[in-house]
Amino acid sequence: MHILPSTESIREKLSEKDREMSDPSIFGDGRKAAACAREHQRLTRLLNLSIELRSLESQIEESRELLKDSNEDPEIREMAETELPDLEERSAKLEEEITLLVVPSDPADSRNTVMEIRAGAGGDEASLFAADLFRMYSRFAETQGWRIEPMSSSLSDTGGYKEIIFLVTGEEVYRLLKFESGVHRVQRVPTTETNGRIHTSTATVAVLPEAEEVDLVINPEELEITVSRASGPGGQGVNTTDSAVQILHKPTGMIVSCADERSQIKNKAKAMKVLRSRLLQQKQEEERAKYAADRRNQVGSGDRSERIRTYNFPQSRLTDHRINWTTHDLDGILAGSLQEVLDALLRADIRAKAEAALAESTS
Template structure:
């Protein structure tokens, strides 16, 4: 009965704290927000965001209301954190009790609250990390192009295309091949993949860039290691609201499909070529027997390319380029090396990031997903530090 009474006494104290969680009882510096990222304190930045939320809450225009909505998750976490700190500080009297039973239960409660506080601080860091609005895009075009290295580059382009297709399948996303130009030895010069699903662009935007492969080709008699490159392009697919295309601006041509296809080849004008007259951008599609289907796929590719052109134009006019915009990265800088003799994959954007079991990695499984998650977190941290630096200037 005595323990029950003790527990009830602690419960009353804790419940009292939650009822008055927005009231500051007294400050405890030991539980102040002390988040640091790469040695940079986020305390002042978080305070600035709190003040920004308070100021925006007083406005009525659309921009301020939008900002309030964006900051709301962060504010909720801060309120949750304050409630936990209040509970910890209000246990202080019980921790000083002479009654050992009360003191023991109070210490157990304190440990529980501190564990919860650590979890909330992890949520707080995630909430502070700036989102990329393009991450919300549920549809995209992924392009793989053979670069320097001749047939060896084309063979590796085929392997990368297969890796991404398998990865998308494992993630439960819908895929459709929009273009796939093969070679006699089984490689590809170019491949396009339409991908639909949650978070698709958040993952694949980190794959955009130049991929380098180092291995001994099967045709190499002297056993020398050759270096080849493959470029990958990730384009978020905008809605028609984002990109308006008028029919008068399009030149649509049809022709007979070429390549493998049996009797279908050179019998119907199913291949489609669409040219956007204002920009001169042209796309082709001949993957389907239906001209209508090929036209639909070609329009998807055209809309994505026009969106890419618009975004790159905005980036050029911007005084500072956001590092999180992977698609505007320098294409001539390699992002990853696949070294077959050493059985390793090295991503050059992360310090000391090497993954072994290269062939396993190329299967497009959890190893690729884990690497992309590290890249995503690293990019958000870099963007956050840039924001913090700008706020402090």
């Protein structure tokens, strides 16, 4: 079964978009007009590819019939036998491309992203693992040409992170990183372990699309902002002025702190950016909860309590539990070679959503 609506249904949706784009009022809203144009482009390509796929399928069927016919000219049968593998390969590639187009892209995919990593169970070892994850994402960001901007951090006594929050800016950041939300588990022998026993520790990762001003309105009266002297090293710098900022969002009880900058204004701006992104995520989670059944059709819910991945050092193995994906190149993964697993997660999520969309369109 192809994960593809009928060409008739695609044409109907394309006609709807044609009518929508012909309405002059749409150009009064630049964002709406751009979204409509992108959807029209997606549907046009989907229609063209689906027509091409149907044509290929007819050719494949004809070739198979020729191979079954013992009375057919041997030269024609040989030609059909030679062409069939190529036709089938082209058909498979087309179907994969169509699958990626069936599900409209997430509007947040192109956004910059706020990531939060926190040490979980495991004490000092968990904080060291949190630092490993931060380095892993930083190195991957370098390969993508993205920029990492630390927002807030809390170091442990062993040099790891109790918590680190940072902004990732670049092209399609959220599209690639959104499936990293959840519990990451590490199994290894800590440097302080004298008996060689393997310990299990965890760190949680949250991935939040950066919120824009138009996404939600925050009433200044609902905020309680306090400033204090930043703690930490740097006697003549950060910790000698009242630069640390803490913002309490009264309706939700959400608290964001930032003390990385020497400027109180910069710390406040960073804290507001994190707060806005957290509130946007909360809003989106509330919307998703209304359609709880749909979440079963996704790679992961993005819930921070969901164990998504295990990093096993003794076997140099990484396993993503959501798609049963395993590699034994753990060193490469930690050095930032995340593209393969991220692509696998993206394909699995798109295919699951496409199957759900097809089932809905045919029900």
